[in-house]
Amino acid sequence: MRILTAAIAMASGLIVLVGYFYPLDALTQLRIMLIDWAVVIAAMAVLVGVANLIFVHMDKIRKREKNSGYGVLLIMSLLATVAARVVGDFLKVGDMFMNIAVDAIIVPVEASLMSILAVTLVYSSIRLLRRRTDVMTVIFLLVAVLFLFAIMPTPFGPLLGGLNDYILQLLGMFSRGGARGLLIGIALGTLLTGLRVLFGADRPYGGN
Amino acid sequence: MLALGIVVGSAILLLIITFLRRKSPAVLRRIEAYERLNRVVGLSVENGTRLHISLGRGNLFTTRGASALAGLAMLRRLTERTSMSDRPPIVTSGDASLSILSQDTLQAGYSAAGAEDQYRVNTGRLTGLTPFSYAAGTIPVTRDEAVSANIVIGDFGAEAALLVEAADREDTHLIAVSDNLSAQSILYASAQDPLIGEELFASGAYVGAGPSHDASLQVQDVLRWLVIVAIVGGAVFKFWGINF
Numbered sequence: 001m002r003i004l005t006a007a008i009a010m011a012s013g014l015i016v017l018v019g020y021f022y023p024l025d026a027l028t029q030l031r032i033m034l035i036d037w038a039v040v041i042a043a044m045a046v047l048v049g050v051a052n053l054i055f056v057h058m059d060k061i062r063k064r065e066k067n068s069g070y071g072v073l074l075i076m077s078l079l080a081t082v083a084a085r086v087v088g089d090f091l092k093v094g095d096m097f098m099n100i101a102v103d104a105i106i107v108p109v110e111a112s113l114m115s116i117l118a119v120t121l122v123y124s125s126i127r128l129l130r131r132r133t134d135v136m137t138v139i140f141l142l143v144a145v146l147f148l149f150a151i152m153p154t155p156f157g158p159l160l161g162g163l164n165d166y167i168l169q170l171l172g173m174f175s176r177g178g179a180r181g182l183l184i185g186i187a188l189g190t191l192l193t194g195l196r197v198l199f200g201a202d203r204p205y206g207g208n
Numbered sequence: 209m210l211a212l213g214i215v216v217g218s219a220i221l222l223l224i225i226t227f228l229r230r231k232s233p234a235v236l237r238r239i240e241a242y243e244r245l246n247r248v249v250g251l252s253v254e255n256g257t258r259l260h261i262s263l264g265r266g267n268l269f270t271t272r273g274a275s276a277l278a279g280l281a282m283l284r285r286l287t288e289r290t291s292m293s294d295r296p297p298i299v300t301s302g303d304a305s306l307s308i309l310s311q312d313t314l315q316a317g318y319s320a321a322g323a324e325d326q327y328r329v330n331t332g333r334l335t336g337l338t339p340f341s342y343a344a345g346t347i348p349v350t351r352d353e354a355v356s357a358n359i360v361i362g363d364f365g366a367e368a369a370l371l372v373e374a375a376d377r378e379d380t381h382l383i384a385v386s387d388n389l390s391a392q393s394i395l396y397a398s399a400q401d402p403l404i405g406e407e408l409f410a411s412g413a414y415v416g417a418g419p420s421h422d423a424s425l426q427v428q429d430v431l432r433w434l435v436i437v438a439i440v441g442g443a444v445f446k447f448w449g450i451n452f
Contacts, residue, residue, distance in 0.1 A: 021212045035269075042269065042305050049304030049334035052311075053345075056330045066352045113340040117366055120373045124398040131400065140396060179389055182405040186387045188431050189409030190274035192424040195219050197277060201226070201420035202412075203316075204280040204309045 006200045013198045054078065143171055214431070221427045222420070229419035234426065241383050241401035242414035248357040248381040249289055249415075257356035258295040259286060260349055262371060263310060264362025264386065265302035265342055272363040274409075275387040276306050279361040280313050281412040281421065286359075287317025289415075296326055298349055300335045301362075302342030307334035343367040347374040357381040361411060364391040372398040385411070 012034050019031030057071030084097035125144065128137055149159050150167045158164040196202040252259050261283050266276030283299060290297055296318075299310040311332035318327040335345025347370065350358055358375040360368060360382065368384065368391040375382040376398070384395045385403035396402040406428060412421035445451075 017215070021215075038269065045304040045308050046337070047304075049307050049337075052307060052330070052332075053334050056333050059330055067348060070348065110338065110340045113344065113367075113370070117369055120369045121366075121394065121397070124369060124373070124394075128397050182389060182392065184435055185406030185428075185432070186408070188428045188435075189278070189387075189406040189424075190271060191215070191218055191431075192222065192427055193274040193277050193281075193409055195215075195222050196281075196420050196424060199219075199223070199420075201418070202277060202281050204277055204284075204313055 002203075005205055006203055009203070009205055010198060010200050013194075017198070050078075143175070147171060218427055218431065221430060222423055225423035225426050226420045229422045229426075233419070234413070234422035236410075236413060236422075236425070239403070239407060239410070239414060241385070241399075241403050241407075242411070244381065244401060245357075245359065245383045246415070248383075249286060252356045253290055253293045255356055256294050257354050258293075259290060259297040260353065260355040260358045261286065261297055261299045262346055262358065262360045262362070263299060263301040263306055264360075264364045265339065266306060266363035266387075267303050268305050268309075272387065275362045276301075276303070276309075278409050278411055280306075280309055281417050282359070282361060282415055283310060284313045284317045284320075285412065285415040285417045287314050288321045291318055291321035291323040291326055295354060296328060296331050298353055298355070299332045300342075300346045300349055301333070302336055302339070304334055304337070307332055339365050339367040340370075343370040346371055350374045350378055350380065355380055357383070360384040360386075360395075361408065363387055366390055366394060369394045369398055 015027065016031050016034060019027040054075060057068075057074050060068040060071045061075075081098075081101055084101050088095060088097040125141065128141060146167055150164050150171075152159055160167060193202070197204070249259065251257075261279070263276055263279040263283070266272040266274070266279075268276060283297075286297060296314070299307075299314060301307045301310055311329060314332050315324075315327045318324050333345075333349075335349070336342035349355065350371070351374065355378070358371070358380055360371055360375075361384070364371075364386045365388060368386060372382060372384060372395065382399055383401070383403070384399040385408045386392055386395060387408055392402075392404060396404070409428070410425055412418070413425050
């Protein structure tokens, strides 16, 4: 079974890769078909994932684990969201109930997490020098603060006056160069990770 | 044609170096975060505490999937190493396919260690499908599940800061790395030992995932030198007015 799954994974990967480089009609058709199958499997995976989420929280509730009350809330919210969709379809009002759920609950909750995130980032920056005091840390903080000053909108115009453009140009040059370097490294890592999976050296789909 | 050449050349190099590395393992440079990871894995087994591995939201149908695959390779090795622990590691992810693969990897890891009975299906969890719901679902794991070390590896966005903050508040060890530039800058400011750029893809080699991972690092080094030569050469040719 392990050999079969590895063979299917490797063959599918090779077909998609070769189809990408040589867009022959037959290969392209095969590539599109394989990708379509993968998309269907991914959609099913969402259902399995949601079921897993429910089982994990039901298990917590059953064992009366710490903070299992949040699990009750999660399952009730999930059921309410499904009900909103089904009732909306039944009453033929389209996405009205779903839109209410998204606009009144999901978006505000995520926005509040975003605001917590902003505070967390400021707090992390303040603690950074206490955690690590080296040249790179000082440069990192200095550049972050200068960038913030340079892009910050104020009622009086640019905070750093005529220096604004120079700072953005100079620091931007270095940071863009650094970012490209990081992205090249990540691209090389991505290539080699893909090849390992293609050769069956890494088998995240099970097997040894 | 150049792209195909790079892929084929890399594949041949990977196969050759993997074969060579079977006989003589690679000597790796010291990366503080991975050294600490190896220490905390041992400590978690001794303490009877858990590892929490957060694999991020890397969708396998996008280029971000590679970081998820690197995380899975690391997970596989860590599962084997912690298989004798009373508390199995918990894996959280923000992508449904990734969550299924994490369960499969956990099972394969226990099976390879001869401890199939240790596997629990609810240790591989999908905690949310949007960035913030994923973070909100993952934070309670850090807080409530007797976790002593958090390994945050994969594709994250700004929400990584919330995970790092939660780990910090619980005073647990944290090893964090991402392929996303925003997350990298956030992790640089928040994590104890930040890992940068392609160090994400070195994780397998540093936890002893096998010769193919060592070989990958060496091929990456070769390709990196080729890129440097191409960039410098391109600049010199441009300076001389030679265009391709």
